[in-house]
Amino acid sequence: TRTAILISGRGSNMAALLAAARDPAYPAEIALVLSNRADAGGLARAAEAGVPTAVVESRGFRGDRAGFEAAMERVLAEHRIELIALAGFMRVLTPGFVARWEGRLVNIHPSLLPAFPGLDTHERAIAAGVRLHGCTVHLVSAGVDEGPVLIQAAVPVLPGDTPAALAARVLEQEHRIYPAALAWLAAGKVRLEAGQAVVEGTPA
Ligand code: GRF
Numbered sequence: 001t002r003t004a005i006l007i008s009g010r011g012s013n014m015a016a017l018l019a020a021a022r023d024p025a026y027p028a029e030i031a032l033v034l035s036n037r038a039d040a041g042g043l044a045r046a047a048e049a050g051v052p053t054a055v056v057e058s059r060g061f062r063g064d065r066a067g068f069e070a071a072m073e074r075v076l077a078e079h080r081i082e083l084i085a086l087a088g089f090m091r092v093l094t095p096g097f098v099a100r101w102e103g104r105l106v107n108i109h110p111s112l113l114p115a116f117p118g119l120d121t122h123e124r125a126i127a128a129g130v131r132l133h134g135c136t137v138h139l140v141s142a143g144v145d146e147g148p149v150l151i152q153a154a155v156p157v158l159p160g161d162t163p164a165a166l167a168a169r170v171l172e173q174e175h176r177i178y179p180a181a182l183a184w185l186a187a188g189k190v191r192l193e194a195g196q197a198v199v200e201g202t203p204a
Contacts, residue, residue, distance in 0.1 A: 001186040004032040004081040006089040011042020012171065013087035013108055013178050018049050020179035028186035032079040034072065036091050052079065058091050069097045085182055086140065095142040103192070105140040106185055108178050110170050112136060112152055117145035122163040122170065133157050133166060135174045137181035139190075139197060148197035150181040150190065 003021075005014045014033060021030045033046035036058040046053045054075045061068040068091070076084070086107040098105065111121040113136040116128075125133040134154040141147035153173035157166060184190050189200040 001028050001083050002031040002079070002081050003028040003083040003085060003182070003186065004034050004076055004079065005030060005046075005085045005087050007033060007035050007040050007042040007087050008037050008090040009040055009042065009088045011040065011045050011087065013174055014042045015045055015049075016175035017085060017087065017179055017182060018046065018051060020183070026179075026183060026186075028083065028085075028182050032076070032081060034075060036068075036089065042088075054079075065092075065094050066096070069094060073097075073100075083182075083186060085178070087178070092144055093140070098140055098142050101140070103139065103190075104185075106150065106182065107138055107140050107145075107147070108174055109136050109138065109145050110167065110174065112154060113138060113145055113149065120163075122166040125157060126161055126163060126166060131157055133170060135170050135177065137178055139185075148192060148195065150184065150197050150199065151177045153177050 005017055007014050018030055020026050021028055030051055033042065033051050033053045035043050035055050038055045038057060043053050056071045056075060058068050082104065084101055084105045111125065112134045116124050132154045134152055136152045137150045139147045153176065155169045155173055184199050190197050
């Protein structure tokens with residue numbers, strides 16, 4: 001399944017997906033890494049790995065989200081992309097874009113959704129005093145950080161944790177669960193039942 005990874009930054013999740021996809025048996029082929037920022041660190045890492053890269057600068061569109069997305073759609077079509085994995089992509093997609101890619105658009109978020117959607121999740125988890133935190137891979141629906149959950153991983157919040165220490169603990173889990181979830185989706189193992197994702201071959 002020809003897959004694009006959309007990034008805005010350093011691309012450590014992208015790197016984890018690229019590493020998994022190096023296995024010929026992995027069901028997703030990473031056919032494109034697309035960034036909305038020319039200075040995203042992940043672009044160089046993708047190029048080093050021999051993966052085609054593209055930049056569609058969101059800045060150039062000055063709030064014209066539909067125009068920005070139309071430009072992205074052209075690049076995705078050129079590369080015959082069938083599946084999109086958001087990996088630290090810091091642009092909110094319009095409901096139109098999300099609807100067009102329904103069931104073929106996946107995201108990773110650094111919290112145990114529905115807790116802590118949005119930004120600064122590690123800081124907010126510490127401030128809230130929760131003992132468990134983590135990450136979620138989910139199908140994207142119109143709301144920000146909403147949509148059927150595919151997999152989650154939990155980590156403890158430890159006494160004296162800083163946001164950076166907690167982020168590192170969570171990131172390790174992100175790199176483990178995202179390749180697994182993308183493989184399920186690319187292999188056609190995910191179906192929706194009453195708005196929830198059911199993955200074939202995993203315990204309900
Ligand atoms: C990750 O924490 C991801 O969950 C969030 O943004 C961060 C991106 O990190 N959506 P990276 O670019 O994958 O290293």
